[in-house]
Structure formats: C-alpha cells, structure tokens
Amino acid sequence: MVKKTPLYDAHLEHGAKMVEFGGWSMPINYGSQLEEHHQVRRDVGMFDVSHMTIVDLHGDQVRALLRQLMANNVDRLKQTGKALYSCMLNESAGVIDDLIIYFLDEKYFRVILNAANRDNDIAWIETHAQPKSVEVRVRDDLSMIAVQGPNARSTVDKVLEAEYGSTVSRAAEALNPFFSVHNNNNGELFIARTGYTGEDGYEVILPAARCADLWQSLYNAGARPIGLGARDTLRLEAGMNLHGTDMDESTSPLESGLGWTIAWEPVEREFIGRPALEAQRHDANRAKWVGLVLQDRGVLRSHQQVLIDGHVVGETTSGSFSPTLGQSIAFARIKGELPELCQVTVRGRQLSARIVKPPFVRHGKPCT
Amino acid sequence: MSDIPADLKYSKSHEWIEVMGNGDVTVGITAHAQDLLGDMVYVELPEVGREISAEEEIAVVESVKAAADIYAPISGVVTEINETLADQPESINNDPFGDGWLFRLKPTDADELEKLLDADEYRALIEAE
Numbered sequence: 001m002v003k004k005t006p007l008y009d010a011h012l013e014h015g016a017k018m019v020e021f022g023g024w025s026m027p028i029n030y031g032s033q034l035e036e037h038h039q040v041r042r043d044v045g046m047f048d049v050s051h052m053t054i055v056d057l058h059g060d061q062v063r064a065l066l067r068q069l070m071a072n073n074v075d076r077l078k079q080t081g082k083a084l085y086s087c088m089l090n091e092s093a094g095v096i097d098d099l100i101i102y103f104l105d106e107k108y109f110r111v112i113l114n115a116a117n118r119d120n121d122i123a124w125i126e127t128h129a130q131p132k133s134v135e136v137r138v139r140d141d142l143s144m145i146a147v148q149g150p151n152a153r154s155t156v157d158k159v160l161e162a163e164y165g166s167t168v169s170r171a172a173e174a175l176n177p178f179f180s181v182h183n184n185n186n187g188e189l190f191i192a193r194t195g196y197t198g199e200d201g202y203e204v205i206l207p208a209a210r211c212a213d214l215w216q217s218l219y220n221a222g223a224r225p226i227g228l229g230a231r232d233t234l235r236l237e238a239g240m241n242l243h244g245t246d247m248d249e250s251t252s253p254l255e256s257g258l259g260w261t262i263a264w265e266p267v268e269r270e271f272i273g274r275p276a277l278e279a280q281r282h283d284a285n286r287a288k289w290v291g292l293v294l295q296d297r298g299v300l301r302s303h304q305q306v307l308i309d310g311h312v313v314g315e316t317t318s319g320s321f322s323p324t325l326g327q328s329i330a331f332a333r334i335k336g337e338l339p340e341l342c343q344v345t346v347r348g349r350q351l352s353a354r355i356v357k358p359p360f361v362r363h364g365k366p367c368t
Numbered sequence: 369m370s371d372i373p374a375d376l377k378y379s380k381s382h383e384w385i386e387v388m389g390n391g392d393v394t395v396g397i398t399a400h401a402q403d404l405l406g407d408m409v410y411v412e413l414p415e416v417g418r419e420i421s422a423e424e425e426i427a428v429v430e431s432v433k434a435a436a437d438i439y440a441p442i443s444g445v446v447t448e449i450n451e452t453l454a455d456q457p458e459s460i461n462n463d464p465f466g467d468g469w470l471f472r473l474k475p476t477d478a479d480e481l482e483k484l485l486d487a488d489e490y491r492a493l494i495e496a497e
Contacts, residue, residue, distance in 0.1 A: 033406050229432060298410055298430075301435070323432070347428065
C-alpha cells in the first residue's frame with residue numbers, strides 16, 4: 001500500500017508527476033525539473049518532505065542514548081534548538097542512516113530519518129532505547145515542508161507573521177543556521193534553518209491537518225512546488241550525500257566523504273561502530289570519496305567505472321546533469337592517488353572527468 | 369493525453385517517422401516519450417552515412433533523469449542529423465515533432481514502413497501502458 005502525504009491532492013492540482021519513493025507516492029516534478037532546480041537556486045521553492053520520519057525521543061537518558069548511537073557527538077548540542085548532522089552506524093561502521101538531530105531540551109531530542117530506512121532505523125533505535133528507558137515516539141501526526149532558496153526565509157517569515165503572528169515570525173527570523181525553534185502553544189510548529197539544497201531556508205514541521213493550508217499560503221507568497229527530481233540535482237550540486245546511494249550499511253562515513261561528521265574526541269566515548277572506524281582511520285589504502293566534473297559531453301550516472309591510467313580504481317555513487325554548471329557531475333568512491341583527471345566509462349565510452357572536492361555549487365554559484 | 373499527429377507513423381519504442389517528398393524519412397521521439405523522460409540534457413546522434421538495420425540502436429537521448437536508447441524504426445542510411453540538438457537538447461521537450469527531430473534516413477527497404485503503427489494504433493499502445 002503506497003502512502004499519501006497530506007499534500008497529495010495539492011501535488012495533483014499543481015500537475016505533478018507522481019512516483020513511488022520509500023513507500024510513498026511523491027512528486028518527481030511538476031513539469032520541468034530543470035526549471036524547478038533554477039527556481040530554488042534563484043528564488044524560492046518548496047518541497048513536500050512529509051515522507052521523512054520524525055521521531056521524538058523522551059527520557060532522562062536520551063543524551064546518553066544518542067552518545068552511543070551516533071558517530072557525531074550530541075554533546076556538541078548545548079543550546080536549545082541546535083541541530084546536528086550525524087551518521088548512525090552498525091558495529092562494522094556501515095551507515096544505517098544519516099540524520100539530523102535537534103536538541104529541544106535535556107529530556108527531549110528530535111531526529112529526522114530517511115523514509116526508505118524507517119522500519120530499520122526505528123527497530124535499531126528502539127533496541128538501544130529500551131535499556132535506557134527512552135521513549136521512542138514516531139510522529140506520524142506531523143508533516144514537513146522544506147522551503148529553500150535565496151528568498152526562502154523572507155517568504156516564510158511573511159507567511160508566518162500573517163498566520164501565526166509576529167512573535168512566531170520574529171523567532172524564525174532570528175534563527176542562526178542549523179538552529180530551530182519549537183512553538184508548542186497552539187498546536188505544534190517547528191521551524192528549523194536546515195535543508196538539503198545548499199541554499200538558505202527552513203524546514204517547517206506542523207500537524208498534518210494544517211499542512212495543506214501552509215502549502216497554499218506559501219504558494220500565494222511566491223514559493224513554487226519542487227519535486228524529488230530537482231531535490232536530487234540540488235543536493236548533488238551541494239555535495240550532500242544520499243543514503244542508499246552514496247553510502248549504506250556496507251560503507252563507512254570515512255569512505256563516503258563524511259569523515260567530518262565523526263567526533264573522535266573524547267576518546268572515551270564508545271559509540272557503536274567506533275572500533276571498526278578506528279581500524280579504518282589508519283588504513284592508508286581505504287577508499288576516498290570525491291567529486292567529478294565531466295569534461296566531455298555526456299551524463300554521469302551512478303555505478304559507472306572510474307579509471308586512472310587505464311586501471312579501474314572505483315565507481316561513481318551518484319551522478320546527473322548539473323543545471324547550474326551546465327555540465328555533468330558525480331560523486332565517486334575511488335582508491336589510490338588522486339590526479340587531476342580520471343576517465344569514466346559512460347555507455348561503453350571513456351570520458352574525461354576532473355576530480356574535485358564537493359560541493360560543486362554554493363549559494364547559487366559554481367565553486368569547483 | 370499527449371499530442372499524436374495523424375500524418376506520422378510510429379514505432380512501438382516511441383519514435384515517430386515522417387515520410388518526406390523524396391522518400392527519405394525524418395525520425396524523432398514522440399511527445400509521450402519526451403514527457404516520460406523529462407528535461408533533455410544530452411543527445412548522441414549517429415554519423416551521417418551510417419547504414420543501419422531496423423530495431424538497431426542508433427542514438428541516445430539523456431534527460432536529467434535517465435538515458436534512453438533510440439532504435440532505428442526502419443533499415444536505411446543516415447542522410448542527416450539534427451546538429452542543433454548538441455546545444456539545444458531541450459528542443460526535444462519543447463517541439464518533439466518539429467525542431468526536436470533527431471535524424472533522417474534513406475530507407476533501404478520501403479516495405480518496412482508498412483509495419484509501422486499509425487496514429488490510432490500508437491494511441492492504443494500508450495493507453496495500454
């Protein structure tokens with residue numbers, strides 16, 4: 001049974017082409033994926049991300065639980081509302097999922113999981129939460145809209161002021177990047193300055209019953225609906241990983257460009273996967289994760305062979321056409337020395353690609 | 369439902385075929401096919417002079433989403449390719465039956481044209497999909 005978000009009818013009204021994604025019927029585009037991509041880079045777009053799983057963790061030992069479950073260290077979360085990106089690892093340091101943790105209060109943290117990993121993640125979290133008496137509450141009563149782009153925040157602030165009053169809109173306006181504000185007076189309204197596009201913006205969580213009204217108000221204020229297709233090219237340009245594609249339970253964060261998310265200090269913190277990660281950390285032969293910019297015409301896709309000096313050194317993990325660069329880009333996991341150029345086997349032909357460090361685009365501008 | 373011009377012929381793999389005055393044919397992909405593929409970003413066309421058989425892979429169109437093989441709807445020799453597509457692959461989306469044409473062939477077996485679908489048959493095919 002494919003699930004529908006509260007915005008399903010709104011998507012159809014906007015002419016969406018719907019696809020199944022992670023058990024949900026979601027919009028892939030509303031016409032032109034390229035135009036949607038540019039809309040976010042140049043102005044403001046909105047995404048239905050209600051398929052993502054919102055989980056609230058309550059209890060005296062919730063911080064201790066997250067210290068054990070996450071490769072990043074939740075002790076970096078000291079201020080109310082602060083967000084942290086982390087991988088959740090298995091014992092062999094494979095990535096079960098990547099997620100954002102929000103610190104709401106000392107007994108209440110919120111995590112947002114990928115839709116495709118929902119059941120697996122919840123089972124894993126519950127197994128470890130039980131001994132610590134942490135309650136795992138899946139918030140299927142809530143929905144989420146991401147609003148992204150250079151004009152995203154001003155658009156949302158305006159709508160919030162009109163619909164929720166100036167106290168709420170000013171609190172949103174005052175947010176620093178990677179902070180959130182939780183309004184829980186008159187029904188839930190959670191606003192976070194986070195996203196998955198490389199642009200400024202918010203992710204807004206609210207009761208499912210109110211979601212369609214906010215979507216319409218945002219539309220009236222100038223935000224345009226953006227499908228999963230553009231969401232993928234936006235995150236690719238922004239150098240952001242997609243779980244299940246760029247990393248999974250068989251690859252570690254160190255092999256997936258996510259070494260920066262591992263908190264090695266303090267050494268006493270024994271998070272799950274740490275021994276396996278430590279062993280890999282000092283392995284000079286471990287794979288590296290890089291960005292590729294295609295120099296020839298063509299389009300890079302996932303699972304294409306990467307060659308250096310005629311030898312296969314790895315493969316691409318994600319690839320597409322970058323609408324901002326007008327060239328194809330990819331992520332690749334490769335071994336050995338990194339020269340300036342490599343070859344990628346694209347549909348039987350060897351095309352030349354430049355090896356770069358992601359991101360490819362920052363705040364709407366090419367940066368490689 | 370996508371536009372399906374009545375004066376064209378069609379293949380089961382979603383190419384359209386127009387027979388021109390001199391007997392040569394122009395080939396492109398249908399409005400329905402480009403709609404499924406989404407925004408085009410790259411097109412690989414055959415060399416002029418290449419001789420091909422019906423149902424052989426002859427070109428590739430790539431959208432942001434995916435790559436799709438284009439098959440020769442009939443046997444023939446490539447007489448012309450749409451070179452403007454190198455810089456404007458979006459013509460396939462904007463005008464699939466016009467500016468978005470892919471290549472032209474001189475048929476080597478005109479009988480093969482009889483096996484292609486007419487507009488009604490093609491409409492029935494995509495409605496059944």
